[in-house]
Amino acid sequence: MADKERGVAPEQLTDGLLLKELEVIHRTRHETLLYGSEDALSTHTARMAALEGEYVRRHPERAQSPGRTRAGARARGGEECSGEQ
Numbered sequence: 001m002a003d004k005e006r007g008v009a010p011e012q013l014t015d016g017l018l019l020k021e022l023e024v025i026h027r028t029r030h031e032t033l034l035y036g037s038e039d040a041l042s043t044h045t046a047r048m049a050a051l052e053g054e055y056v057r058r059h060p061e062r063a064q065s066p067g068r069t070r071a072g073a074r075a076r077g078g079e080e081c082s083g084e085q
Contacts, residue, residue, distance in 0.1 A: 018058075021051050
């Protein structure tokens with residue numbers, strides 16, 4: 001997949017270009033959600049999922065902040081943490 005409309009397939013991107021694509025797509029997400037057509041939002045969503053999926057596939061052992069887990073969110077919200085996720 002290398003057409004202009006969809007971009008380069010995530011698995012074909014170098015690590016540097018993958019990160020750059022992720023930065024751009026996250027930066028444009030809010031505007032697309034608010035002002036994009038249904039087709040634009042659908043395309044944006046599919047591309048973002050593909051890029052994020054590729055990143056996670058390449059970096060399964062990426063650093064994870066305890067505060068970004070369900071248990072961490074419960075702790076921030078004052079809920080008792082049962083240890084389940």
